[in-house]
Amino acid sequence: VAKMARSHAKIPLLARTHGQPATPTTVGKELAVFATRWQRQLRQVEQAEYLGKFNGAVGNYNAHVVVYPQAPWEEIARTFVERMGLTFNPLTTQIEPHDFLAEIFHTLIRFNTITLDFDRDMWTYISLGYFRQKTVSTEVGSSVMPHKVNPIDFENSEANLGISNALLDHLAGKLSVSRLQRDLTDSSAMRNVGAAVAYSLLAIRSAIRGLSRVAVDETALRHDLEDAWEVLAEPVQMAMRKAGCENPYERMKELTRGQDITQETMQAFIQGLELSKPDRARLLGLAPAAYTGLAERLARQAER
Structure with missing residues (x-):
């Protein structure tokens, strides 16, 4: 994912908050977010202490x-x-209290949950047409709809992550509790550690397989951005604040909210503002696809 983040660092993407068009980003930067989150959890696993008693x-x-x-x-x-x-x-009592195992399992839960978030985002990007799925001739997408190519790898990953997290959560809570100096509940519970980790491994493999079978549809991304001139309301109102214009937020809200905003609409509004020449020129030269801030630079920070 980190490698893909760097190779896709420049590709602009219309962000969505609450499912609605928002300030643009890049494909690479959004992938880099996940890579960084995973790496942090992996470092915590690597730094875990494994305790023993005698x-x-x-x-x-x-x-x-x-x-x-x-x-x-x-x-x-x-x-x-x-x-x-x-x-x-x-x-200790008769047993090592297993708190360190609970710590490790909670870290694995967080790693799984990040993967679950990734699966759902990839599923959504595919649904929006931002990623195309590569077809496999031997696969059937639907028993009655031959045209379909379903995001089954991400869905399978999501399902197995749910099972893994349920087991890990139970183990983290159970293994830290033993009546008085010892009971046997930990022994039975420990037999499921392998299953909990195995479901996580299956999920990760499914997510990796799913990622290997998608490609960015830059045409679809470009079309969405070209239809989202309203996202420039953010930099325009900030420039208005800088220039001391009255009620910048309210004026942009009146112009854009619930309206079909085009390039011409936005640029005509900018032309009518009392801005410095450099600020006006900068805004007039801006398009949604170019309004990505430092996203490209941030994407390239994804750890190898």
């Missing part, structure tokens, strides 16, 4: 001290646990 039936070295009373048991336990590649937990 202190007897209820965590007090009771039998150890009786059999070898002179042995430095805390030091021995720490050395043993750390040689196993774990972080030593000196204070």
Whole structure:
């Protein structure tokens, strides 16, 4: 995704907030947002501590001290646990409390949820025609509608992420709770860790497969932008504020809200404003496809 963000850094895209046309962005910048979010969660997984204990039936070295009373048991336990590649937990009951597992599972839930957000955005972009799906001759899109090419990979990913998150959420809550010094509920629950992670892996693979089978439809993006001159209401009203014009927001709202705004409409309005020559020229030279701010630069910041 980060690679795709950089290669699509310049391609303008009509943003949508609340489903409605909003300030333009670029395809690459929106992909870079997801890449950065995923990378942050992966760093947290990589930095996770895995704890271990070696202190007897209820965590007090009771039998150890009786059999070898002179042995430095805390030091021995720490050395043993750390040689196993774990972080030593000196204070436990019969079991290591599993809080570190809950932390890891919550991080995986966040990673999954970001992927779910990505799946839904890609599904929506495909629905809007912003991305075309590559056809596979052996696939059937619909049992009765032969023309269809459905975004099944993103839908399958979304479904499996839901199952994974449900399991991970239960495990994160369950494994941190054990009655008094120990009960056996953690043992049964732990048998589902593999399934929880496996559903996540299936979902990620589906999302990757879905991404590999789409291509940006720049023509569709351009058409949408050409029909969205109302999005320039934002920079125009900001220039009006800079120039000290009265009621800039209200005047732009009256001009654009619920109206079919064209290039001619917007530029005629700009011509009638008391702006400096540089500001007027800058606004008259602006089009929705060019109004992307620093999106291209931001897209190229996606980590490799």
